[in-house]
Amino acid sequence: MAGFRFRCTECATPYDENDVRLVCAACADKQEPGGVTRGVLEVELDELPTNWPQAPPSHPDFLTAFLPIPSAEHLPPLPVGGTPLVAAPQLRQALGMPRLWVKDDTRNPSGSTKDRASLLVVAKAREYGYDTVAAASTGNAATALAAVSASAGTRAILFVPANAPEAKLVQMLSYGATVLPIDGNYDDAFELCLAACEEFGWYNRNTALNPFTIEGKKTAGLEIAASLAPEVPDAVLVPVGDGVILAGVAKGFSDLDRSGLIDRVPRLIAVQPEGAAAIVTALTEGRETIRPIPGAQSVADSLTVEAPRNALQCMNVIRASGGSGVAVSDEAILTAIPRLASLSGVFAEPSAAAGLAGLDVALEEGLVERGERVVVLVTGTGLKDVPAAARAVERPGVIAPTLEAVAARV
Ligand SMILES: [Zn+2]
Numbered sequence: 043m044a045g046f047r048f049r050c051t052e053c054a055t056p057y058d059e060n061d062v063r064l065v066c067a068a069c070a071d072k073q074e075p076g077g078v079t080r081g082v083l084e085v086e087l088d089e090l091p092t093n094w095p096q097a098p099p100s101h102p103d104f105l106t107a108f109l110p111i112p113s114a115e116h117l118p119p120l121p122v123g124g125t126p127l128v129a130a131p132q133l134r135q136a137l138g139m140p141r142l143w144v145k146d147d148t149r150n151p152s153g154s155t156k157d158r159a160s161l162l163v164v165a166k167a168r169e170y171g172y173d174t175v176a177a178a179s180t181g182n183a184a185t186a187l188a189a190v191s192a193s194a195g196t197r198a199i200l201f202v203p204a205n206a207p208e209a210k211l212v213q214m215l216s217y218g219a220t221v222l223p224i225d226g227n228y229d230d231a232f233e234l235c236l237a238a239c240e241e242f243g244w245y246n247r248n249t250a251l252n253p254f255t256i257e258g259k260k261t262a263g264l265e266i267a268a269s270l271a272p273e274v275p276d277a278v279l280v281p282v283g284d285g286v287i288l289a290g291v292a293k294g295f296s297d298l299d300r301s302g303l304i305d306r307v308p309r310l311i312a313v314q315p316e317g318a319a320a321i322v323t324a325l326t327e328g329r330e331t332i333r334p335i336p337g338a339q340s341v342a343d344s345l346t347v348e349a350p351r352n353a354l355q356c357m358n359v360i361r362a363s364g365g366s367g368v369a370v371s372d373e374a375i376l377t378a379i380p381r382l383a384s385l386s387g388v389f390a391e392p393s394a395a396a397g398l399a400g401l402d403v404a405l406e407e408g409l410v411e412r413g414e415r416v417v418v419l420v421t422g423t424g425l426k427d428v429p430a431a432a433r434a435v436e437r438p439g440v441i442a443p444t445l446e447a448v449a450a451r452v
Pocket of ligand 1: 050051052053054055066067068069070081
């Protein structure tokens with residue numbers, strides 16, 4: 043891999059890797075407690091591959107070609123990414139979209155896209171000599187950090203809202219992480235993690251604050267492009283909480299555009315729940331920044347944030363792509379779980395099924411045409427929140443163990 047520098051996404055100041063670890067020093071002065079993260083840094087690689095690597099996407103050779111790591115030496119051994127782009131003919135037929143794909147990121151080791159960010163963050167932590175990495179999370183990022191840390195032998199300290207879904211809590215505990223359930227919401231956990239990292243000298247994986255979270259998630263964009271090459275999707279729908287997955291997908295496509303491996307970038311469409319739609323509202327109203335939503339509420343726990351930390355960069359990359367945002371109701375999100383599962387075989391948690399619900403709205407609003415090449419990113423498995431999925435299916439009554447009873451039922 044060639045060298046890299048950081049560049050501030052707000053003021054464009056460049057930084058050497060050795061001079062800064064998290065955000066732009068100049069823009070950090072503008073940071074408000076609990077507000078969007080100011081001075082988010084983007085990785086700028088000196089060189090990018092001009093040919094697709096021979097190795098598959100989860101292989102260290104592919105990762106070292108595209109990621110800011112000097113070698114594969116510090117990469118955690120757990121394979122991450124390389125998830126399938128599913129053609130889903132039943133879903134295509136139901137929607138009248140012959141060129142629709144589902145990017146099934148439920149197949150990552152801890153079951154979510156967040157594994158991609160954790161892989162790179164833990165690799166950098168090892169390279170920098172940290173033995174402890176901390177993160178605040180609504181659940182998936184913490185679980186991802188726990189899984190990747192377990193494979194690498196790094197200590198993970200996790201700040202999560204005490205009401206995070208049970209499966210996510212059990213999962214991170216099983217990976218052996220130190221879990222701190224916070225009597226508060228995600229935004230409270232974020233601030234506490236920030237303070238604790240400063241106090242105790244831990245490496246901070248907080249989303250957006252750590253530039254490698256965006257850079258790690260770009261592999262989702264790289265993989266979508268690699269699967270469809272030489273074609274490029276017209277639009278990609280991405281569920282948005284803090285806006286880091288969407289920014290990561292955008293970074294993947296923009297790196298490929300720079301390298302000449304693709305000749306244009308897709309429109310990016312952010313999908314947020316109606317109860318936590320700060321970014322979509324700001325996009326729709328044409329504002330430069332978001333208004334936080336105190337008491338944000340949604341069945342999609344991973345998307346329920348009051349002040350999306352990466353709002354500024356997320357809105358910039360959406361606008362630059364010619365994309366937009368759509369808001370979806372909790373009811374539409376819940377209904378999308380069995381729809382997606384029964385028409386594609388992909389079982390999603392509410393936050394991930396939101397992408398399909400968003401596609402319905404994008405079609406209605408004319409943001410996507412049925413004939414276009416469209417990808418819906420499914421960011422987390424339904425097994426992470428079974429009680430939510432249970433609300434959207436009808437449970438059959440018990441039958442007697444007889445053929446007559448079977449015949450009567452089917
Ligand atoms: Zn700056």
